[in-house]
Amino acid sequence: MESAPDSLETVQTSSVSHDDYQKTADWLMSQTKHRPQVAIICGSGLGMLADTLKCQDSFAYSDIPGFPQSTVQGHAGRLVFGELKGKSCVCMQGRFHMYEGHSLLKGVYAMVGGPNFETIAEARLLHRLGVDAVGMSTAPEVVVATHCGLRVFGLSLITNKDSDSVNHEGVLEVGRLRSHTVQQLVTELIGRMEINNNNTNNAA
Numbered sequence: 001m002e003s004a005p006d007s008l009e010t011v012q013t014s015s016v017s018h019d020d021y022q023k024t025a026d027w028l029m030s031q032t033k034h035r036p037q038v039a040i041i042c043g044s045g046l047g048m049l050a051d052t053l054k055c056q057d058s059f060a061y062s063d064i065p066g067f068p069q070s071t072v073q074g075h076a077g078r079l080v081f082g083e084l085k086g087k088s089c090v091c092m093q094g095r096f097h098m099y100e101g102h103s104l105l106k107g108v109y110a111m112v113g114g115p116n117f118e119t120i121a122e123a124r125l126l127h128r129l130g131v132d133a134v135g136m137s138t139a140p141e142v143v144v145a146t147h148c149g150l151r152v153f154g155l156s157l158i159t160n161k162d163s164d165s166v167n168h169e170g171v172l173e174v175g176r177l178r179s180h181t182v183q184q185l186v187t188e189l190i191g192r193m194e195i196n197n198n199n200t201n202n203a204a
């Protein structure tokens with residue numbers, strides 16, 4: 001069977017941190033005066049949507065620090081800022097697909113009983129089972145909330161890479177260091193949240 005991209009030579013699965021995204025965003029913001037209110041991802045054959053933008057600032061993906069590259073034929077690989085109907089917009093002329101090796105950043109959270117941190121041997125076992133993050137909470141709360149028909153968004157701050165040198169004070173310290181980021185994230189999430197009274201998981 002034929003595959004969509006003509007040349008799929010590089011698999012783009014490297015994980016990207018929040019700092020990496022921030023650097024890319026900062027660079028873009030320093031290059032254009034546009035501050036988009038609307039973002040349009042142009043799929044195959046729809047790159048011409050970007051032509052409708054006025055006062056354009058256009059950047060090849062290859063010139064944008066940290067930006068992935070388009071590999072699909074017909075995707076120009078350009079980010080175009082401009083105005084449409086008086087609204088500031090940005091168009092991606094070229095999108096990214098799982099079949100190009102892109103993946104969502106997601107992981108598996110495992111809960112240990114605590115209050116002790118897992119041993120190195122336990123951490124290794126969990127890692128071999130495919131676990132990405134370990135905590136001592138969250139899972140029971142999610143189970144109960146789901147049972148009650150509530151919609152749940154779980155958010156964990158990863159405070160340490162391993163468990164051999166961690167202690168609770170260290171966990172709290174990372175919490176303090178990241179408090180501003182976490183506050184911003186939750187504020188943003190709540191600001192965007194659509195509240196409805198239909199408390200069933202089907203409504204998600």
Ligand SMILES: O=P(O)(O)O[C@@H]1C[C@H](O)[C@@H](CO)O1
Pocket residue numbers: 114135136137138167168169171172
């Ligand atoms: O908020 P939780 O309880 O998930 O925080 C972690 C897990 C332990 O209670 C504690 C270990 O330092 O922090």
